[in-house]
Amino acid sequence: MRFDPPRGCRSVAECTLRTMPRERNVLGGDLEPCGTDPVTGFYRDGCCTSGPVQARHLVCVVVTREFLNHQRVCGNDLITAIPGYGFPGLRPGDRWCVVLERWLQSHEAGVAAPIVLAATNERVLERVDLDVLRGLGVDVPDDLSSLD
Numbered sequence: 001m002r003f004d005p006p007r008g009c010r011s012v013a014e015c016t017l018r019t020m021p022r023e024r025n026v027l028g029g030d031l032e033p034c035g036t037d038p039v040t041g042f043y044r045d046g047c048c049t050s051g052p053v054q055a056r057h058l059v060c061v062v063v064t065r066e067f068l069n070h071q072r073v074c075g076n077d078l079i080t081a082i083p084g085y086g087f088p089g090l091r092p093g094d095r096w097c098v099v100l101e102r103w104l105q106s107h108e109a110g111v112a113a114p115i116v117l118a119a120t121n122e123r124v125l126e127r128v129d130l131d132v133l134r135g136l137g138v139d140v141p142d143d144l145s146s147l148d
Contacts, residue, residue: 023049024122025119026130031047031118038088040096042097056100058123059099060120062093062095063093064114067106069111070106076102107132107136116139118139
């Protein structure tokens with residue numbers, strides 16, 4: 001059975017997300033976008049949105065080589081491109097919404113990727129204390145040239 005998206009939407013998920021209340025980040029503000037190059041999020045909307053299906057891609061990270069390698073060993077290969085799914089593969093420095101349990105695996109192994117707090121879904125607080133998140137929090141400016 002095929003479902004066509006409602007008029008004015010590229011997908012059913014896009015229209016569903018438009019009508020939902022805005023989700024919050026771990027700091028209590030509106031959930032900010034995590035990444036659009038490559039486009040991340042369970043709904044591929046650039047955000048770590050839980051949405052109507054209670055997606056678990058809630059933690060916005062800036063991936064590191066150590067994190068990517070650890071995830072590959074754990075069976076979550078984020079490095080290899082999968083063109084059929086529009087997944088280009090990740091490189092260190094990319095921002096990506098990861099499944100909370102996967103991030104916790106890396107945290108317990110001592111190789112957790114830094115977290116963009118304003119783009120990390122508040123549902124993470126159900127499992128991880130805010131102080132732990134703050135200890136790994138990073139602010140990534142929109143304009144990276146300011147880091148020169």
